Amino acid sequence: MNLAIDQGNSSTKLGFFDKGKLIATYKLFFLDQQKLNELSKRHPPDKIIVSSVTQETKIIEQFFSTAKNQFIIFDHNTPLPFINQYQTPETLGKDRLAAIAGAQTHYPGSTLLVIDAGTAITFDLVVGNTFKGGNISPGLQMRFTALHTQTKQLPKVEPGQSEFWGTTTEEAIRSGVQNGIIMEVDSYIDKTREQYPDVKTIITGGDADFFVTYAKNIIFVHPNLVLHGLNRILEYNA
Structure with a gap:
C-alpha cells in the first residue's frame, strides 16, 4: 500500500x-495526527x-517518524x-x-500537453520521456479577482453561463474572462498540434470541468493526476 x-x-x-x-482519496481542510492515525489504520x-x-x-x-515505512519528502532533488x-x-x-508523471502513467511514451487549471493555469509539454518546458497563466478566479x-x-463576478457579448458590465466581465481563457486553452492546443500532430491534451485541477465544457478541442480529464504522479515518483524511488 502506498500513500x-x-x-x-x-x-x-x-x-x-x-x-x-488508486483505491481511496480524501480531501482534508485540517490535518492532524488523529486523522492520519484514523486513515492509516484504515489503509496501512x-x-x-x-x-x-x-x-x-x-x-x-512526526506521525510517520517511528513507523518502519519508506518516507519521501518530494523536492527538486528527488529523482524523477x-x-x-x-x-x-x-x-x-x-x-x-x-x-x-501522472500523465505519463496514463499515456506512456506519448506527446502530452498537461494543463493544470487551479489558482494559476499551467501548460506543460512532454515529448516521449522528456519534459520540454511550460508556461504559467492566471487562473479563472485570479482573473475575476484582479x-x-x-x-x-x-x-x-463569479463564473457562470454567459453570452459571447456582454450587455451589462457584469456580463462583459464574465464573458471576457471566461472566453479569454477558453480561447487561450484552445490556442495552446492548436499551436502544440502544429508541431506535434499526435499530442494528447490532459487536464486536471479545480477548474478542469469548466474548460472541458466549453473548449472546442478534445481534452482528457484526470482529477487525481497529481496523486497518480506522486505515486509513480514514489515507486520510481523505491
Whole structure:
C-alpha cells in the first residue's frame, strides 16, 4: 500500500494506492495526527510520499517518524521518472512535476500537453520521456479577482453561463474572462498540434470541468493526476 499526500495552501489531498490502483482519496481542510492515525489504520501504508507547497510537513513527518515505512519528502532533488529540461528545477512547482508523471502513467511514451487549471493555469509539454518546458497563466478566479481589486469601479463576478457579448458590465466581465481563457486553452492546443500532430491534451485541477465544457478541442480529464504522479515518483524511488 502506498500513500501519496498533496498538501496545498487550503487543503490536503491523500491518495491510497494498492498495487498501482488508486483505491481511496480524501480531501482534508485540517490535518492532524488523529486523522492520519484514523486513515492509516484504515489503509496501512508501506511507502509514503509528501508534496507540500507550504513546506509545513512537521505533523506528517512526526506521525510517520517511528513507523518502519519508506518516507519521501518530494523536492527538486528527488529523482524523477522522466528527463527534465527545465533550466531552474528548484523553482519548478512540484505539482507540475507530479502532474507530468501522472500523465505519463496514463499515456506512456506519448506527446502530452498537461494543463493544470487551479489558482494559476499551467501548460506543460512532454515529448516521449522528456519534459520540454511550460508556461504559467492566471487562473479563472485570479482573473475575476484582479479585475475587481485592481480597479475602482468593476464588481467581483463569479463564473457562470454567459453570452459571447456582454450587455451589462457584469456580463462583459464574465464573458471576457471566461472566453479569454477558453480561447487561450484552445490556442495552446492548436499551436502544440502544429508541431506535434499526435499530442494528447490532459487536464486536471479545480477548474478542469469548466474548460472541458466549453473548449472546442478534445481534452482528457484526470482529477487525481497529481496523486497518480506522486505515486509513480514514489515507486520510481523505491
